[in-house]
Amino acid sequence: MTFIATxxxxxxxxxxxxxxxxxxxxxxxxxxxLNYLKRKSGKSKKKSxxxxxxxxxxxxxxxxxxxKDYEEKLFKYDDFTSITTxxxxxxxxxxxxxxxxxxVDKNSKTKGYKNKKILTKVKDLVSDLNRQVNEHLKKHSSVRExxxxxxxxxxxNNETKVFKVKIQSASSKKxxxxxxxxxxxxxxxRIEKVICDGQNRISERILFGDLxxxxxLVPKIVEQVAKDFGIDKSEIGEEYFSGIRNNQDIVSKDVLHDMKILKLNGLSLQQATELAALLMRLEMxxxxxxxxxxxxxxxxxLAVIDKNGFKYIAGDRITRPSNI
Incomplete structure:
Protein backbone atom coordinates (compact mmCIF):
# COMPACT_ATOMS: atom_id res chain seq x y z
CA MET A 1 0.00 0.00 0.00
CA THR A 2 1.05 3.60 -0.33
CA PHE A 3 -0.26 7.16 -0.29
CA ILE A 4 -0.27 9.46 -3.29
CA ALA A 5 -2.05 12.77 -3.75
CA THR A 6 -2.46 15.82 -5.93
CA LEU A 34 -7.34 -23.34 16.57
CA ASN A 35 -10.93 -22.20 16.10
CA TYR A 36 -11.13 -24.28 12.95
CA LEU A 37 -9.92 -27.37 14.82
CA LYS A 38 -12.47 -26.75 17.58
CA ARG A 39 -15.28 -26.47 15.06
CA LYS A 40 -14.20 -29.67 13.36
CA SER A 41 -13.91 -31.65 16.57
CA GLY A 42 -17.19 -30.37 18.00
CA LYS A 43 -18.24 -32.39 21.04
CA SER A 44 -16.58 -35.52 19.75
CA LYS A 45 -14.19 -37.30 22.11
CA LYS A 46 -12.16 -38.74 19.24
CA LYS A 47 -8.44 -38.08 19.29
CA SER A 48 -8.41 -37.43 15.55
CA LYS A 68 10.59 -2.22 1.29
CA ASP A 69 11.72 1.39 1.04
CA TYR A 70 13.03 3.62 -1.75
CA GLU A 71 10.52 2.66 -4.44
CA GLU A 72 9.92 5.35 -7.06
CA LYS A 73 6.27 6.44 -7.15
CA LEU A 74 6.41 10.06 -8.34
CA PHE A 75 7.61 10.78 -11.86
CA LYS A 76 8.04 13.73 -14.17
CA TYR A 77 6.07 12.68 -17.26
CA ASP A 78 6.76 15.80 -19.28
CA ASP A 79 7.56 19.46 -18.55
CA PHE A 80 4.08 20.18 -17.17
CA THR A 81 2.83 16.71 -16.24
CA SER A 82 3.49 14.33 -13.35
CA ILE A 83 2.47 10.77 -12.58
CA THR A 84 2.16 9.16 -9.15
CA THR A 85 1.47 5.45 -8.69
CA VAL A 104 8.49 8.82 -21.46
CA ASP A 105 11.48 8.08 -23.69
CA LYS A 106 9.18 7.01 -26.52
CA ASN A 107 7.10 10.17 -26.11
CA SER A 108 10.19 12.39 -26.25
CA LYS A 109 11.04 10.91 -29.65
CA THR A 110 7.50 11.28 -31.01
CA LYS A 111 7.16 14.25 -33.34
CA GLY A 112 4.58 16.74 -32.12
CA TYR A 113 4.09 15.05 -28.76
CA LYS A 114 4.51 18.29 -26.77
CA ASN A 115 1.66 19.90 -28.70
CA LYS A 116 -0.81 17.14 -27.90
CA LYS A 117 -3.68 17.92 -25.54
CA ILE A 118 -3.50 16.29 -22.13
CA LEU A 119 -6.53 14.10 -22.85
CA THR A 120 -4.75 12.69 -25.90
CA LYS A 121 -1.63 12.06 -23.82
CA VAL A 122 -3.70 10.21 -21.22
CA LYS A 123 -5.32 8.06 -23.90
CA ASP A 124 -1.85 7.28 -25.28
CA LEU A 125 -0.75 6.27 -21.77
CA VAL A 126 -3.78 4.00 -21.43
CA SER A 127 -2.90 2.37 -24.75
CA ASP A 128 0.73 1.83 -23.70
CA LEU A 129 -0.28 0.36 -20.34
CA ASN A 130 -2.90 -1.83 -21.96
CA ARG A 131 -0.21 -3.34 -24.17
CA GLN A 132 1.98 -4.00 -21.14
CA VAL A 133 -0.91 -5.66 -19.29
CA ASN A 134 -1.66 -7.91 -22.25
CA GLU A 135 1.97 -9.01 -22.44
CA HIS A 136 2.00 -9.53 -18.67
CA LEU A 137 -1.08 -11.78 -18.71
CA LYS A 138 0.38 -13.94 -21.47
CA LYS A 139 3.11 -14.91 -18.99
CA HIS A 140 1.30 -14.69 -15.63
CA SER A 141 -2.05 -15.80 -14.25
CA SER A 142 -3.18 -12.39 -13.02
CA VAL A 143 -2.44 -8.68 -12.79
CA ARG A 144 -2.92 -6.53 -9.70
CA GLU A 145 -4.87 -3.29 -9.55
CA ASN A 157 -5.16 29.10 -19.45
CA ASN A 158 -3.92 28.54 -15.87
CA GLU A 159 -5.79 25.24 -15.58
CA THR A 160 -4.89 22.02 -13.79
CA LYS A 161 -6.40 18.75 -14.94
CA VAL A 162 -6.10 15.47 -13.07
CA PHE A 163 -6.87 11.98 -14.36
CA LYS A 164 -6.95 8.62 -12.62
CA VAL A 165 -5.71 5.83 -14.86
CA LYS A 166 -6.41 2.43 -13.37
CA ILE A 167 -5.18 -1.03 -14.29
CA GLN A 168 -8.03 -3.36 -13.34
CA SER A 169 -7.31 -6.45 -11.26
CA ALA A 170 -7.82 -9.35 -13.67
CA SER A 171 -6.90 -12.93 -14.45
CA SER A 172 -5.36 -14.15 -17.69
CA LYS A 173 -8.77 -15.60 -18.62
CA LYS A 174 -9.92 -12.06 -19.37
CA ARG A 190 -13.62 20.23 -11.11
CA ILE A 191 -14.78 20.50 -7.49
CA GLU A 192 -12.11 18.02 -6.41
CA LYS A 193 -9.14 20.05 -5.27
CA VAL A 194 -7.50 17.02 -3.67
CA ILE A 195 -7.21 13.72 -5.51
CA CYS A 196 -5.60 10.87 -3.60
CA ASP A 197 -5.26 7.10 -3.71
CA GLY A 198 -3.69 4.16 -1.91
CA GLN A 199 -4.04 4.10 1.86
CA ASN A 200 -6.11 7.27 1.97
CA ARG A 201 -9.14 6.58 4.17
CA ILE A 202 -8.22 9.15 6.81
CA SER A 203 -7.65 11.82 4.18
CA GLU A 204 -10.89 11.01 2.37
CA ARG A 205 -12.88 11.09 5.61
CA ILE A 206 -11.49 14.55 6.40
CA LEU A 207 -12.09 15.85 2.89
CA PHE A 208 -15.44 14.25 2.08
CA GLY A 209 -16.97 13.66 5.53
CA ASP A 210 -19.67 10.98 5.75
CA LEU A 211 -20.98 11.41 2.21
CA LEU A 217 -24.64 2.31 1.89
CA VAL A 218 -27.81 3.52 0.17
CA PRO A 219 -27.79 0.92 -2.66
CA LYS A 220 -26.87 -1.89 -0.24
CA ILE A 221 -29.70 -1.01 2.17
CA VAL A 222 -32.25 -0.67 -0.64
CA GLU A 223 -31.17 -3.98 -2.18
CA GLN A 224 -31.43 -5.75 1.19
CA VAL A 225 -34.93 -4.31 1.79
CA ALA A 226 -35.96 -5.42 -1.71
CA LYS A 227 -34.66 -8.91 -1.01
CA ASP A 228 -36.40 -9.16 2.39
CA PHE A 229 -39.76 -8.06 0.95
CA GLY A 230 -39.54 -9.99 -2.30
CA ILE A 231 -39.19 -6.95 -4.57
CA ASP A 232 -37.52 -7.47 -7.94
CA LYS A 233 -34.21 -5.61 -7.71
CA SER A 234 -34.23 -4.92 -11.45
CA GLU A 235 -37.29 -2.70 -10.97
CA ILE A 236 -35.24 -0.30 -8.83
CA GLY A 237 -33.41 2.05 -11.17
CA GLU A 238 -30.43 4.32 -10.54
CA GLU A 239 -32.84 7.27 -10.48
CA TYR A 240 -34.30 5.92 -7.25
CA PHE A 241 -30.87 5.73 -5.60
CA SER A 242 -30.03 9.25 -6.80
CA GLY A 243 -33.32 10.52 -5.40
CA ILE A 244 -32.51 9.17 -1.95
CA ARG A 245 -28.97 10.54 -2.03
CA ASN A 246 -30.24 13.99 -2.98
CA ASN A 247 -33.10 13.98 -0.48
CA GLN A 248 -32.14 16.56 2.16
CA ASP A 249 -34.49 14.94 4.67
CA ILE A 250 -32.17 11.91 4.50
CA VAL A 251 -28.83 13.49 3.59
CA SER A 252 -28.84 16.62 5.73
CA LYS A 253 -27.09 19.91 5.05
CA ASP A 254 -24.72 19.07 7.91
CA VAL A 255 -23.37 16.17 5.86
CA LEU A 256 -22.65 18.49 2.95
CA HIS A 257 -21.21 21.07 5.35
CA ASP A 258 -18.66 18.49 6.51
CA MET A 259 -17.32 18.14 2.97
CA LYS A 260 -14.15 20.21 3.41
CA ILE A 261 -13.27 19.46 -0.21
CA LEU A 262 -15.88 22.06 -1.23
CA LYS A 263 -14.12 24.78 0.77
CA LEU A 264 -10.63 24.48 -0.70
CA ASN A 265 -11.00 27.00 -3.52
CA GLY A 266 -8.18 29.43 -4.19
CA LEU A 267 -5.28 27.68 -2.48
CA SER A 268 -1.87 29.20 -3.06
CA LEU A 269 0.85 26.84 -4.26
CA GLN A 270 2.46 27.10 -0.82
CA GLN A 271 -0.80 26.08 0.85
CA ALA A 272 -1.19 23.20 -1.61
CA THR A 273 2.25 21.80 -0.74
CA GLU A 274 1.54 22.16 2.99
CA LEU A 275 -1.84 20.43 2.67
CA ALA A 276 -0.29 17.59 0.66
CA ALA A 277 2.37 17.15 3.36
CA LEU A 278 -0.27 17.28 6.12
CA LEU A 279 -2.36 14.52 4.55
CA MET A 280 0.74 12.37 4.10
CA ARG A 281 1.74 12.93 7.73
CA LEU A 282 -1.74 11.98 8.98
CA GLU A 283 -1.68 8.69 7.08
CA MET A 284 1.87 7.94 8.26
CA LEU A 302 7.01 16.30 -3.11
CA ALA A 303 6.86 18.32 -6.31
CA VAL A 304 4.99 21.26 -7.80
CA ILE A 305 3.86 22.09 -11.32
CA ASP A 306 3.34 25.75 -12.17
CA LYS A 307 4.11 28.23 -14.95
CA ASN A 308 7.78 27.25 -14.72
CA GLY A 309 7.01 23.56 -15.17
CA PHE A 310 7.63 20.50 -13.01
CA LYS A 311 9.95 20.97 -10.03
CA TYR A 312 10.85 18.76 -7.06
CA ILE A 313 10.53 20.32 -3.60
CA ALA A 314 11.72 17.39 -1.50
CA GLY A 315 12.84 13.77 -1.65
CA ASP A 316 14.62 13.80 -5.01
CA ARG A 317 18.23 13.94 -3.78
CA ILE A 318 20.51 11.69 -1.79
CA THR A 319 20.96 13.15 1.68
CA ARG A 320 23.79 12.92 4.16
CA PRO A 321 23.48 9.78 6.36
CA SER A 322 22.12 10.61 9.82
CA ASN A 323 24.86 8.54 11.54
CA ILE A 324 27.76 10.60 10.15
Whole structure:
Protein backbone atom coordinates (compact mmCIF):
# COMPACT_ATOMS: atom_id res chain seq x y z
CA MET A 1 0.00 0.00 0.00
CA THR A 2 1.05 3.60 -0.33
CA PHE A 3 -0.26 7.16 -0.29
CA ILE A 4 -0.27 9.46 -3.29
CA ALA A 5 -2.05 12.77 -3.75
CA THR A 6 -2.46 15.82 -5.93
CA UNK A 7 -3.55 19.12 -4.39
CA UNK A 8 -4.74 21.73 -6.88
CA UNK A 9 -3.81 25.36 -6.30
CA UNK A 10 -5.06 28.46 -8.09
CA UNK A 11 -1.80 28.68 -10.04
CA UNK A 12 -0.58 25.10 -10.28
CA UNK A 13 -0.57 21.88 -8.28
CA UNK A 14 1.39 20.01 -5.63
CA UNK A 15 1.96 16.25 -5.95
CA UNK A 16 3.23 13.90 -3.26
CA UNK A 17 4.10 10.21 -2.87
CA UNK A 18 5.77 8.00 -0.29
CA UNK A 19 8.31 5.29 -1.13
CA UNK A 20 7.23 2.16 0.77
CA UNK A 21 6.25 -0.98 -1.10
CA UNK A 22 4.31 -3.61 0.82
CA UNK A 23 4.63 -7.29 -0.04
CA UNK A 24 1.61 -9.40 0.88
CA UNK A 25 1.46 -13.14 1.46
CA UNK A 26 -1.34 -15.61 2.24
CA UNK A 27 -1.24 -16.10 6.01
CA UNK A 28 -3.08 -18.17 8.59
CA UNK A 29 -3.41 -16.80 12.11
CA UNK A 30 -2.78 -19.28 14.92
CA UNK A 31 -6.09 -18.49 16.67
CA UNK A 32 -8.04 -18.92 13.43
CA UNK A 33 -6.51 -22.37 12.98
CA LEU A 34 -7.34 -23.34 16.57
CA ASN A 35 -10.93 -22.20 16.10
CA TYR A 36 -11.13 -24.28 12.95
CA LEU A 37 -9.92 -27.37 14.82
CA LYS A 38 -12.47 -26.75 17.58
CA ARG A 39 -15.28 -26.47 15.06
CA LYS A 40 -14.20 -29.67 13.36
CA SER A 41 -13.91 -31.65 16.57
CA GLY A 42 -17.19 -30.37 18.00
CA LYS A 43 -18.24 -32.39 21.04
CA SER A 44 -16.58 -35.52 19.75
CA LYS A 45 -14.19 -37.30 22.11
CA LYS A 46 -12.16 -38.74 19.24
CA LYS A 47 -8.44 -38.08 19.29
CA SER A 48 -8.41 -37.43 15.55
CA UNK A 49 -10.46 -35.23 13.24
CA UNK A 50 -10.98 -35.16 9.50
CA UNK A 51 -9.12 -32.22 7.99
CA UNK A 52 -10.18 -31.16 4.51
CA UNK A 53 -7.36 -29.45 2.54
CA UNK A 54 -9.75 -27.08 0.75
CA UNK A 55 -11.08 -25.83 4.09
CA UNK A 56 -7.55 -25.19 5.33
CA UNK A 57 -6.72 -23.22 2.19
CA UNK A 58 -9.85 -21.10 2.68
CA UNK A 59 -8.57 -20.09 6.13
CA UNK A 60 -5.63 -18.21 4.62
CA UNK A 61 -5.99 -14.47 4.08
CA UNK A 62 -3.69 -12.29 2.02
CA UNK A 63 -2.16 -9.76 4.41
CA UNK A 64 0.80 -7.35 4.42
CA UNK A 65 3.96 -9.31 5.21
CA UNK A 66 6.83 -6.83 4.96
CA UNK A 67 7.72 -3.48 3.42
CA LYS A 68 10.59 -2.22 1.29
CA ASP A 69 11.72 1.39 1.04
CA TYR A 70 13.03 3.62 -1.75
CA GLU A 71 10.52 2.66 -4.44
CA GLU A 72 9.92 5.35 -7.06
CA LYS A 73 6.27 6.44 -7.15
CA LEU A 74 6.41 10.06 -8.34
CA PHE A 75 7.61 10.78 -11.86
CA LYS A 76 8.04 13.73 -14.17
CA TYR A 77 6.07 12.68 -17.26
CA ASP A 78 6.76 15.80 -19.28
CA ASP A 79 7.56 19.46 -18.55
CA PHE A 80 4.08 20.18 -17.17
CA THR A 81 2.83 16.71 -16.24
CA SER A 82 3.49 14.33 -13.35
CA ILE A 83 2.47 10.77 -12.58
CA THR A 84 2.16 9.16 -9.15
CA THR A 85 1.47 5.45 -8.69
CA UNK A 86 -0.20 3.25 -6.09
CA UNK A 87 -0.63 -0.51 -6.23
CA UNK A 88 1.69 -3.03 -7.79
CA UNK A 89 5.37 -2.11 -8.03
CA UNK A 90 5.90 -4.32 -11.09
CA UNK A 91 4.28 -4.96 -14.44
CA UNK A 92 5.31 -7.31 -17.22
CA UNK A 93 8.38 -8.47 -15.25
CA UNK A 94 9.66 -4.91 -14.87
CA UNK A 95 9.30 -2.19 -12.28
CA UNK A 96 6.63 0.44 -12.84
CA UNK A 97 9.50 2.93 -12.91
CA UNK A 98 11.10 1.17 -15.89
CA UNK A 99 7.76 0.89 -17.67
CA UNK A 100 7.03 4.60 -17.29
CA UNK A 101 10.56 5.66 -18.21
CA UNK A 102 10.29 3.66 -21.42
CA UNK A 103 7.00 5.40 -22.25
CA VAL A 104 8.49 8.82 -21.46
CA ASP A 105 11.48 8.08 -23.69
CA LYS A 106 9.18 7.01 -26.52
CA ASN A 107 7.10 10.17 -26.11
CA SER A 108 10.19 12.39 -26.25
CA LYS A 109 11.04 10.91 -29.65
CA THR A 110 7.50 11.28 -31.01
CA LYS A 111 7.16 14.25 -33.34
CA GLY A 112 4.58 16.74 -32.12
CA TYR A 113 4.09 15.05 -28.76
CA LYS A 114 4.51 18.29 -26.77
CA ASN A 115 1.66 19.90 -28.70
CA LYS A 116 -0.81 17.14 -27.90
CA LYS A 117 -3.68 17.92 -25.54
CA ILE A 118 -3.50 16.29 -22.13
CA LEU A 119 -6.53 14.10 -22.85
CA THR A 120 -4.75 12.69 -25.90
CA LYS A 121 -1.63 12.06 -23.82
CA VAL A 122 -3.70 10.21 -21.22
CA LYS A 123 -5.32 8.06 -23.90
CA ASP A 124 -1.85 7.28 -25.28
CA LEU A 125 -0.75 6.27 -21.77
CA VAL A 126 -3.78 4.00 -21.43
CA SER A 127 -2.90 2.37 -24.75
CA ASP A 128 0.73 1.83 -23.70
CA LEU A 129 -0.28 0.36 -20.34
CA ASN A 130 -2.90 -1.83 -21.96
CA ARG A 131 -0.21 -3.34 -24.17
CA GLN A 132 1.98 -4.00 -21.14
CA VAL A 133 -0.91 -5.66 -19.29
CA ASN A 134 -1.66 -7.91 -22.25
CA GLU A 135 1.97 -9.01 -22.44
CA HIS A 136 2.00 -9.53 -18.67
CA LEU A 137 -1.08 -11.78 -18.71
CA LYS A 138 0.38 -13.94 -21.47
CA LYS A 139 3.11 -14.91 -18.99
CA HIS A 140 1.30 -14.69 -15.63
CA SER A 141 -2.05 -15.80 -14.25
CA SER A 142 -3.18 -12.39 -13.02
CA VAL A 143 -2.44 -8.68 -12.79
CA ARG A 144 -2.92 -6.53 -9.70
CA GLU A 145 -4.87 -3.29 -9.55
CA UNK A 146 -2.62 -0.27 -9.95
CA UNK A 147 -3.59 3.40 -10.03
CA UNK A 148 -1.78 6.23 -11.81
CA UNK A 149 -2.68 9.83 -10.97
CA UNK A 150 -1.82 12.02 -13.95
CA UNK A 151 -1.56 15.73 -13.11
CA UNK A 152 -1.16 18.37 -15.82
CA UNK A 153 -0.91 22.15 -15.58
CA UNK A 154 -1.69 24.30 -18.63
CA UNK A 155 0.04 27.65 -18.16
CA UNK A 156 -1.76 29.25 -21.11
CA ASN A 157 -5.16 29.10 -19.45
CA ASN A 158 -3.92 28.54 -15.87
CA GLU A 159 -5.79 25.24 -15.58
CA THR A 160 -4.89 22.02 -13.79
CA LYS A 161 -6.40 18.75 -14.94
CA VAL A 162 -6.10 15.47 -13.07
CA PHE A 163 -6.87 11.98 -14.36
CA LYS A 164 -6.95 8.62 -12.62
CA VAL A 165 -5.71 5.83 -14.86
CA LYS A 166 -6.41 2.43 -13.37
CA ILE A 167 -5.18 -1.03 -14.29
CA GLN A 168 -8.03 -3.36 -13.34
CA SER A 169 -7.31 -6.45 -11.26
CA ALA A 170 -7.82 -9.35 -13.67
CA SER A 171 -6.90 -12.93 -14.45
CA SER A 172 -5.36 -14.15 -17.69
CA LYS A 173 -8.77 -15.60 -18.62
CA LYS A 174 -9.92 -12.06 -19.37
CA UNK A 175 -7.68 -12.08 -22.46
CA UNK A 176 -10.42 -14.10 -24.14
CA UNK A 177 -12.98 -11.34 -23.49
CA UNK A 178 -12.59 -8.82 -26.27
CA UNK A 179 -14.77 -6.21 -24.55
CA UNK A 180 -12.92 -6.30 -21.22
CA UNK A 181 -11.08 -3.06 -20.43
CA UNK A 182 -7.85 -3.80 -18.61
CA UNK A 183 -7.00 -0.11 -18.25
CA UNK A 184 -9.53 2.66 -17.65
CA UNK A 185 -9.24 6.38 -17.06
CA UNK A 186 -11.42 9.08 -15.54
CA UNK A 187 -10.94 12.82 -15.25
CA UNK A 188 -11.33 14.25 -11.75
CA UNK A 189 -14.32 16.51 -11.19
CA ARG A 190 -13.62 20.23 -11.11
CA ILE A 191 -14.78 20.50 -7.49
CA GLU A 192 -12.11 18.02 -6.41
CA LYS A 193 -9.14 20.05 -5.27
CA VAL A 194 -7.50 17.02 -3.67
CA ILE A 195 -7.21 13.72 -5.51
CA CYS A 196 -5.60 10.87 -3.60
CA ASP A 197 -5.26 7.10 -3.71
CA GLY A 198 -3.69 4.16 -1.91
CA GLN A 199 -4.04 4.10 1.86
CA ASN A 200 -6.11 7.27 1.97
CA ARG A 201 -9.14 6.58 4.17
CA ILE A 202 -8.22 9.15 6.81
CA SER A 203 -7.65 11.82 4.18
CA GLU A 204 -10.89 11.01 2.37
CA ARG A 205 -12.88 11.09 5.61
CA ILE A 206 -11.49 14.55 6.40
CA LEU A 207 -12.09 15.85 2.89
CA PHE A 208 -15.44 14.25 2.08
CA GLY A 209 -16.97 13.66 5.53
CA ASP A 210 -19.67 10.98 5.75
CA LEU A 211 -20.98 11.41 2.21
CA UNK A 212 -19.00 8.59 0.52
CA UNK A 213 -20.16 6.21 3.27
CA UNK A 214 -23.78 7.25 2.78
CA UNK A 215 -23.57 6.99 -1.00
CA UNK A 216 -22.13 3.51 -0.70
CA LEU A 217 -24.64 2.31 1.89
CA VAL A 218 -27.81 3.52 0.17
CA PRO A 219 -27.79 0.92 -2.66
CA LYS A 220 -26.87 -1.89 -0.24
CA ILE A 221 -29.70 -1.01 2.17
CA VAL A 222 -32.25 -0.67 -0.64
CA GLU A 223 -31.17 -3.98 -2.18
CA GLN A 224 -31.43 -5.75 1.19
CA VAL A 225 -34.93 -4.31 1.79
CA ALA A 226 -35.96 -5.42 -1.71
CA LYS A 227 -34.66 -8.91 -1.01
CA ASP A 228 -36.40 -9.16 2.39
CA PHE A 229 -39.76 -8.06 0.95
CA GLY A 230 -39.54 -9.99 -2.30
CA ILE A 231 -39.19 -6.95 -4.57
CA ASP A 232 -37.52 -7.47 -7.94
CA LYS A 233 -34.21 -5.61 -7.71
CA SER A 234 -34.23 -4.92 -11.45
CA GLU A 235 -37.29 -2.70 -10.97
CA ILE A 236 -35.24 -0.30 -8.83
CA GLY A 237 -33.41 2.05 -11.17
CA GLU A 238 -30.43 4.32 -10.54
CA GLU A 239 -32.84 7.27 -10.48
CA TYR A 240 -34.30 5.92 -7.25
CA PHE A 241 -30.87 5.73 -5.60
CA SER A 242 -30.03 9.25 -6.80
CA GLY A 243 -33.32 10.52 -5.40
CA ILE A 244 -32.51 9.17 -1.95
CA ARG A 245 -28.97 10.54 -2.03
CA ASN A 246 -30.24 13.99 -2.98
CA ASN A 247 -33.10 13.98 -0.48
CA GLN A 248 -32.14 16.56 2.16
CA ASP A 249 -34.49 14.94 4.67
CA ILE A 250 -32.17 11.91 4.50
CA VAL A 251 -28.83 13.49 3.59
CA SER A 252 -28.84 16.62 5.73
CA LYS A 253 -27.09 19.91 5.05
CA ASP A 254 -24.72 19.07 7.91
CA VAL A 255 -23.37 16.17 5.86
CA LEU A 256 -22.65 18.49 2.95
CA HIS A 257 -21.21 21.07 5.35
CA ASP A 258 -18.66 18.49 6.51
CA MET A 259 -17.32 18.14 2.97
CA LYS A 260 -14.15 20.21 3.41
CA ILE A 261 -13.27 19.46 -0.21
CA LEU A 262 -15.88 22.06 -1.23
CA LYS A 263 -14.12 24.78 0.77
CA LEU A 264 -10.63 24.48 -0.70
CA ASN A 265 -11.00 27.00 -3.52
CA GLY A 266 -8.18 29.43 -4.19
CA LEU A 267 -5.28 27.68 -2.48
CA SER A 268 -1.87 29.20 -3.06
CA LEU A 269 0.85 26.84 -4.26
CA GLN A 270 2.46 27.10 -0.82
CA GLN A 271 -0.80 26.08 0.85
CA ALA A 272 -1.19 23.20 -1.61
CA THR A 273 2.25 21.80 -0.74
CA GLU A 274 1.54 22.16 2.99
CA LEU A 275 -1.84 20.43 2.67
CA ALA A 276 -0.29 17.59 0.66
CA ALA A 277 2.37 17.15 3.36
CA LEU A 278 -0.27 17.28 6.12
CA LEU A 279 -2.36 14.52 4.55
CA MET A 280 0.74 12.37 4.10
CA ARG A 281 1.74 12.93 7.73
CA LEU A 282 -1.74 11.98 8.98
CA GLU A 283 -1.68 8.69 7.08
CA MET A 284 1.87 7.94 8.26
CA UNK A 285 1.50 8.87 11.92
CA UNK A 286 -1.81 7.10 12.51
CA UNK A 287 -0.13 3.78 11.66
CA UNK A 288 1.95 3.96 14.84
CA UNK A 289 -1.22 3.55 16.91
CA UNK A 290 -2.39 0.38 15.17
CA UNK A 291 -1.25 -3.24 15.06
CA UNK A 292 -0.86 -3.12 11.29
CA UNK A 293 2.46 -3.24 9.48
CA UNK A 294 3.34 0.33 8.40
CA UNK A 295 2.54 0.66 4.72
CA UNK A 296 2.97 4.41 4.23
CA UNK A 297 6.27 6.19 4.78
CA UNK A 298 9.91 6.10 3.78
CA UNK A 299 11.31 8.87 1.61
CA UNK A 300 8.57 11.36 0.78
CA UNK A 301 8.75 12.97 -2.64
CA LEU A 302 7.01 16.30 -3.11
CA ALA A 303 6.86 18.32 -6.31
CA VAL A 304 4.99 21.26 -7.80
CA ILE A 305 3.86 22.09 -11.32
CA ASP A 306 3.34 25.75 -12.17
CA LYS A 307 4.11 28.23 -14.95
CA ASN A 308 7.78 27.25 -14.72
CA GLY A 309 7.01 23.56 -15.17
CA PHE A 310 7.63 20.50 -13.01
CA LYS A 311 9.95 20.97 -10.03
CA TYR A 312 10.85 18.76 -7.06
CA ILE A 313 10.53 20.32 -3.60
CA ALA A 314 11.72 17.39 -1.50
CA GLY A 315 12.84 13.77 -1.65
CA ASP A 316 14.62 13.80 -5.01
CA ARG A 317 18.23 13.94 -3.78
CA ILE A 318 20.51 11.69 -1.79
CA THR A 319 20.96 13.15 1.68
CA ARG A 320 23.79 12.92 4.16
CA PRO A 321 23.48 9.78 6.36
CA SER A 322 22.12 10.61 9.82
CA ASN A 323 24.86 8.54 11.54
CA ILE A 324 27.76 10.60 10.15
Missing amino acids: VIAKNGAAVIADSLVTTSHPMLEYEDF IDVIPEEIIDLFETKPHHT AGSANLNDRSIKDVLEEI TTFIVTNYNKK LDQEDFEFVKYKEAD PLIWG DFQSYTEDIPTVGGVIK
